[in-house]
Amino acid sequence: MLYYATTGALPIPSGKPQYQQPSYYTSGDSTYSVSPPEDLDASVSSASGVASYGNSYSVTTSYAGSSQGEYDSTGSASGVDLNEYMQERFAATFDPLPLDKCTAKQAQTSGHLNAKHRELLELQAKAQARLAKTRARFAQGLEDAREVRNDLEWTQKKVASLKAKASKKHSKEYTKARERYPSPDMY
CATH class of the missing domain: 3.90.20 (Hemagglutinin Ectodomain; Chain B)
Known part of the structure; x- marks a missing residue:
């Protein structure tokens, strides 16, 4: 599952499906850039089990240890596997x-x-x-x-x-x- 943190609601398109996403999400005093989801299939449903409409996507927040499961690398930004990336970084720094x-x-x-x-x-x-x-x-x-x-x-x-x-x-x-x-x- 792919989880994005958000501070506001995302608009749901009402006619022609069109992808709209804010370019930045703010959390506290820092700003994070977010890539668009890679799977824009119309038949994809959101993490809550409710069907998405058109090419829009669902943004949900999750706490560590929640029942939503582990991090899924299939929808990661730019095709980078976060688990693999963190393992490589850890292996490079850990003696x-x-x-x-x-x-x-x-x-x-x-x-x-x-x-x-x-x-x-x-x-x-x-x-x-x-x-x-x-x-x-x-x-x-x-x-x-x-x-x-x-x-x-x-x-x-x-x-x-x-x-x-x-x-x-x-x-x-x-x-x-x-x-x-x-x-x-x-x-």
Whole structure:
């Protein structure tokens, strides 16, 4: 579809079909020159679906993203395809090398980050395994300490009972030995 912006109404010829178009359309403070449409067939209808009369044409305005569709190059001025023209201009002015370098750098940085992330995960797994081993060793150490304490308590009770029996059975020798070799708990 071909769209022209206009600020005023166009006259519709009332007799002999004759093409009439203003030479300039104004929009704000700038003026645009417009070529006449290339398809002047009498059977052409306008963009609104209403049949045109004679060789006149319909001028409609459209906002970007409207349901009227994309730009149609068949009715462009002087046979210039606007899409092709804009692509050529963009290709001539756009240098993809910095974008390619940036993309390569981004991919390289992403690769380094992924490698470091994997390395951190491996180190974390190793640290967790070491922590589990340390906890198991600590639990085993606690169990061993309880056993040693129980053994010491049993030995202390046994020594105390033997001491009591020896002091009753051999009281004179016990007191004499005690004076000669005093007990460390008397200090």
